[in-house]
Amino acid sequence: MSTFDLSSDANNRSDGRQAGGVPADRASSRRRGNTTISPQGTPNRRNTELALLAFAVVLPVLAYANVGLAMDDKLPTGMLGYGLGMGALALIAHLLMRKFAPYADPLMLPIATLLNGLGLVMIWRLDKAGPLLHKNFAAAPNQLMWSGLGIALFIVVMVFLKDHRVLQRYTYISMAVALVLLAAPAFFPARKEDFGAKIWIRMGAFSIQPGEFAKIILTVFFAGYLMVKRDALALASRRFMGLYLPRGRDLGPIIVIWLLSLLILVFENDLGSSFLYFGLFVVMLYVATERTSWIIFGLLMSVGGAVAVASTTSHVKTRIDAWLDPMAAFAPKPPDGATEQIGQSLMALGSGGVTGSGLGQGRSWLIDFAAKSDFILGSFGEELGLTGMMAIFMLYALLIQRGLRTAIAARDPFGKLFAVGLSSAMALQVFVVAGGVTGLIPLTGMTMPFLAQGGSSVVANWALVAILLKISDSARRPGVEPAPATELQGGAAA
Amino acid sequence: MNKPIRRVSIFCLVLILALMVRTNWVQGVQAEAWATNKNNKRQVYDRYAHPRGNIIVDGQPVTQSAFVNGLRYKYKRSWVDGPMYAPVTGYSSQAFGASQLEQLEDGILSGSDDRLFFRNTLDMLTGEPKKGGDVVTTINAKAQKAAFEGLGNKKGAVVALDPRTGAILSLVSTPSYDPGVFAGNEPADSKAWTDLNADPNKPMLNRALRETYPPGSTFKLVTAAAAFENGLYQNIDDTTDTPDPYILPGTKTELKNESEFEKCANATLKSGMDQSCNTVYGKLGADLGKDKMRAQAEKFGFNSTVDTPIRSEKSVFPTGSTPDGTALDSIGQHDTRATPLQMAMVSAAIANNGSLMQPYLVQQERSASLTAISQHSEKQFSQPISPATAAKLQEMMVSVVENGTGKNARIPGLTVGGKTGTAQHGEDNAGLPFAWFTSYAKTADGRSVAVAVVVEDGSNNRDGISGGRLAAPIAKSVMQAVLGK
Numbered sequence: 001m002s003t004f005d006l007s008s009d010a011n012n013r014s015d016g017r018q019a020g021g022v023p024a025d026r027a028s029s030r031r032r033g034n035t036t037i038s039p040q041g042t043p044n045r046r047n048t049e050l051a052l053l054a055f056a057v058v059l060p061v062l063a064y065a066n067v068g069l070a071m072d073d074k075l076p077t078g079m080l081g082y083g084l085g086m087g088a089l090a091l092i093a094h095l096l097m098r099k100f101a102p103y104a105d106p107l108m109l110p111i112a113t114l115l116n117g118l119g120l121v122m123i124w125r126l127d128k129a130g131p132l133l134h135k136n137f138a139a140a141p142n143q144l145m146w147s148g149l150g151i152a153l154f155i156v157v158m159v160f161l162k163d164h165r166v167l168q169r170y171t172y173i174s175m176a177v178a179l180v181l182l183a184a185p186a187f188f189p190a191r192k193e194d195f196g197a198k199i200w201i202r203m204g205a206f207s208i209q210p211g212e213f214a215k216i217i218l219t220v221f222f223a224g225y226l227m228v229k230r231d232a233l234a235l236a237s238r239r240f241m242g243l244y245l246p247r248g249r250d251l252g253p254i255i256v257i258w259l260l261s262l263l264i265l266v267f268e269n270d271l272g273s274s275f276l277y278f279g280l281f282v283v284m285l286y287v288a289t290e291r292t293s294w295i296i297f298g299l300l301m302s303v304g305g306a307v308a309v310a311s312t313t314s315h316v317k318t319r320i321d322a323w324l325d326p327m328a329a330f331a332p333k334p335p336d337g338a339t340e341q342i343g344q345s346l347m348a349l350g351s352g353g354v355t356g357s358g359l360g361q362g363r364s365w366l367i368d369f370a371a372k373s374d375f376i377l378g379s380f381g382e383e384l385g386l387t388g389m390m391a392i393f394m395l396y397a398l399l400i401q402r403g404l405r406t407a408i409a410a411r412d413p414f415g416k417l418f419a420v421g422l423s424s425a426m427a428l429q430v431f432v433v434a435g436g437v438t439g440l441i442p443l444t445g446m447t448m449p450f451l452a453q454g455g456s457s458v459v460a461n462w463a464l465v466a467i468l469l470k471i472s473d474s475a476r477r478p479g480v481e482p483a484p485a486t487e488l489q490g491g492a493a494a
Numbered sequence: 495m496n497k498p499i500r501r502v503s504i505f506c507l508v509l510i511l512a513l514m515v516r517t518n519w520v521q522g523v524q525a526e527a528w529a530t531n532k533n534n535k536r537q538v539y540d541r542y543a544h545p546r547g548n549i550i551v552d553g554q555p556v557t558q559s560a561f562v563n564g565l566r567y568k569y570k571r572s573w574v575d576g577p578m579y580a581p582v583t584g585y586s587s588q589a590f591g592a593s594q595l596e597q598l599e600d601g602i603l604s605g606s607d608d609r610l611f612f613r614n615t616l617d618m619l620t621g622e623p624k625k626g627g628d629v630v631t632t633i634n635a636k637a638q639k640a641a642f643e644g645l646g647n648k649k650g651a652v653v654a655l656d657p658r659t660g661a662i663l664s665l666v667s668t669p670s671y672d673p674g675v676f677a678g679n680e681p682a683d684s685k686a687w688t689d690l691n692a693d694p695n696k697p698m699l700n701r702a703l704r705e706t707y708p709p710g711s712t713f714k715l716v717t718a719a720a721a722f723e724n725g726l727y728q729n730i731d732d733t734t735d736t737p738d739p740y741i742l743p744g745t746k747t748e749l750k751n752e753s754e755f756e757k758c759a760n761a762t763l764k765s766g767m768d769q770s771c772n773t774v775y776g777k778l779g780a781d782l783g784k785d786k787m788r789a790q791a792e793k794f795g796f797n798s799t800v801d802t803p804i805r806s807e808k809s810v811f812p813t814g815s816t817p818d819g820t821a822l823d824s825i826g827q828h829d830t831r832a833t834p835l836q837m838a839m840v841s842a843a844i845a846n847n848g849s850l851m852q853p854y855l856v857q858q859e860r861s862a863s864l865t866a867i868s869q870h871s872e873k874q875f876s877q878p879i880s881p882a883t884a885a886k887l888q889e890m891m892v893s894v895v896e897n898g899t900g901k902n903a904r905i906p907g908l909t910v911g912g913k914t915g916t917a918q919h920g921e922d923n924a925g926l927p928f929a930w931f932t933s934y935a936k937t938a939d940g941r942s943v944a945v946a947v948v949v950e951d952g953s954n955n956r957d958g959i960s961g962g963r964l965a966a967p968i969a970k971s972v973m974q975a976v977l978g979k
Contacts, residue, residue: 132565283505287498330533343533349520350528351536363536386521390514397510404503408496416495420502427506431513440516 045106052110060117070360101473115450129365146455150462157466171224178218181210212460219421226288234289272444323442345378356385372453409475542567547603547626552635576672578642585673602627625862632661640975641666644968650949651701651834657842660851667701703806706831710917713826714775720790722883730764740773742818768898779824793878809836837932838946845934848884850875902966909936914961926951931965935973943976945969
């Protein structure tokens with residue numbers, strides 16, 4: 001079986017295979033060739049997007065006003081400019097989408113805008129805590145600039161990425177770039193205040209976190225490679241102890257790349273990213289091969305890896321200890337390397353309770369220097385309460401599910417894999433960060449997509465959403481007819 | 495590939511769901527525990543985020559809440575006449591927590607009390623700034639001042655009670671401290687706190703409630719009460735069968751009196767009280783036995799804490815003494831210990847015809863809008879002695895002031911009864927004795943006050959110390975202040 005056979009219509013064939021047991025699906029697959037979308041006659045929903053976008057701009061502006069009133073008893077002076085700026089950027093993005101991605105999903109841009117806007121408000125609010133926050137610096141203007149750059153990159157992707165499938169060509173270049181990006185921070189000295197993690201490239205006052213970009217670029221590689229090798233991986237395998245093990249020449253290269261990135265991350269003490277890349281890899285392998293055994297395999301390996309890393313690195317051990325006993329750092333003689341942050345975060349969440357203290361009226365600066373970055377969710381939890389947290393989680397759930405829906409709707413296997421990869425990367429990242437902040441899992445130190453302070457993160461996530469929207473646009477675009485039914489069956493026969 | 499994608503999306507939903515469940519757990523179920531965790535600094539910031547209510551004495555606040563608009567704390571507590579009122583108010587410090595009324599009434603003062611919930615909600619809706627409620631004390635400003643100035647730079651304590659109600663009219667402990675010097679959270683506050691804690695004179699000790707002293711001869715009132723209550727003697731003029739010196743039962747140790755000129759051999763109860771004969775009351779206690787003595791002492795409040803609401807230390811009458819020990823216990827030496835409040839309660843019970851009222855310090859709690867939230871209702875602590883016994887003891891106490899060791903407490907126009915005490919203490923009684931005076935005064939129209947005074951190390955030599963000389967004048971000025979003579 002050659003790779004040529006698998007390239008273009010693998011998607012349709014797989015749908016046919018899946019639909020086999022379900023008569024209704026089979027019927028619709030005959031009609032459309034795809035069970036999950038019906039492009040013809042579907043409204044493009046751009047007006048819905050515009051309305052949601054207006055809401056996504058107005059809400060943070062009101063939140064901004066709320067903070068000003070709560071903290072200074074007056075409306076913030078920059079409110080109008082901020083609102084107009086946000087509105088203008090969102091409007092430009094929207095208008096360009098009307099031209100360049102008219103059939104794209106209508107929810108993603110508003111959700112990203114809303115999250116980014118709320119994040120900005122919270123960062124500005126924590127800036128105002130001023131000298132109370134340890135090593136405080138005004139981050140909101142920077143974040144605003146990075147958000148602007150992020151939206152600019154979003155627009156660039158919108159305009160210049162004509163078809164997401166071109167990225168397929170860069171499969172191996174992506175691999176190389178991702179590895180370089182991941183490895184680069186190892187050559188820059190770690191600072192004490194970075195809490196052991198070496199995940200930044202610094203040039204003077206300027207620093208980027210290449211891991212955020214590598215996330216997208218590595219997904220390009222995984223998607224490109226797996227698309228080509230998926231059948232070889234799925235079918236040309238030997239059964240061993242109930243598991244289907246693929247041939248080494250198919251699996252080998254990807255395992256090597258993946259292990260390499262994990263090793264780099266472990267070396268750089270970037271646990272969150274390690275977990276993210278691991279999960280991303282397993283999910284994409286599973287989706288590409290449709291073999292459940294990969295999940296079992298992945299789980300076994302992750303448990304093994306986790307135990308191995310936890311028992312060898314003191315850094316990890318410290319974090320697990322802090323997770324098991326978040327209040328240990330408050331003891332008269334705290335253990336080495338203990339941090340108050342998780343305990344502070346839990347106290348912030350608890351103090352917020354169900355309805356929260358109100359924007360600008362909490363004291364989440366007690367979480368200390370990470371209040372605006374890793375722990376911004378703790379700040380939200382205190383000031384917006386459980387109610388606000390649920391809303392934020394819902395926004396992420398929606399964003400992720402729209403991405404996965406795009407994957408289902410995508411017509412090409414590369415697009416499917418790419419969309420699955422990007423969406424599940426976002427899901428894993430949200431889980432790892434929020435899980436750490438709420439004490440569900442040990443803290444690993446990543447940024448909450450869009451919400452948290454951090455230039456690389458904001459820019460990379462805007463790019464991620466732009467790519468998802470492009471895939472979504474091509475999936476929902478009625479102009480491209482699905483492959484005719486005869487060809488579909490021919491493909492299956494081959 | 496759609497089937498695995500659907501499964502992946504379910505997996506992603508499960509991840510988000512796990513976060514939601516966890517957040518509900520932390521912010522819903524555990525919220526209160528995290529919010530009130532002792533390491534959660536929000537509680538102390540909240541306490542100083544709005545003006546704190548005041549502690550009121552005679553209609554005037556003795557506390558203030560100044561708007562300092564600090565970065566973390568918006569308000570800072572300060573006190574009017576801090577050292578004088580410190581044993582009543584306690585402190586409320588941003589850095590070092592709170593004590594006494596500031597701590598016990600924190601709910602009202604900070605406005606977080608559940609009983610203020612309705613008021614607070616209303617204020618929140620109408621946009622009124624939050625403000626704590628007030629605590630109205632029973633303290634009489636003039637009596638407090640008289641006691642504080644009477645003690646001056648001596649070490650000691652004064653407690654004055656209204657015998658009919660139990661209201662605490664004055665509560666003074668010296669040397670004292672100004673709670674305002676460490677109310678903030680600055681280096682200067684830390685230094686003041688450290689210095690006060692390191693001070694060998696223990697200025698932050700509330701001697702009126704928290705320090706127990708050997709009560710010395712003032713305890714003879716309790717012994718006399720036990721004698722009448724148990725029928726050992728009927729009248730104050732009954733002569734006792736007491737040798738001088740008295741050999742402590744079961745030993746060869748002689749119990750002597752302070753002075754050889756005292757006529758204590760076979761003295762009457764009254765005369766023994768007037769001259770404060772150790773032999774008479776030591777033998778009396780030994781004759782009654784430790785159980786009867788202890789039962790009587792406990793009815794007066796010994797061996798139990800008293801919440802005023804500031805908790806007073808337990809005064810002690812020992813349970814397991816040998817007969818010679820009981821003899822010494824009965825004259826307020828050996829293992830007997832009493833707080834100034836306890837001895838004031840003894841006087842108050844006698845003055846109130848045998849009924850001991852529960853001592854209390856808080857008359858009323860009220861909201862910031864002056865609505866009363868709670869009002870103290872008087873209640874009896876116990877009935878330690880019958881009215882007949884009380885009348886006999888009153889007569890003896892009046893006699894002490896008229897004819898005996900308490901002459902310095904005489905006030906023209908008032909019926910004053912008292913009992914002096916000069917308590918030995920220290921290893922082999924090496925320390926300078928404590929001077930005691932417990933007393934009461936009554937006006938013709940029935941108003942009354944009971945006062946206990948203790949002065950520690952009031953003089954440089956033993957001869958200079960006696961309850962009558964050091965403590966009685968202070969009690970006198972407090973009684974005058976209360977009854978207006």
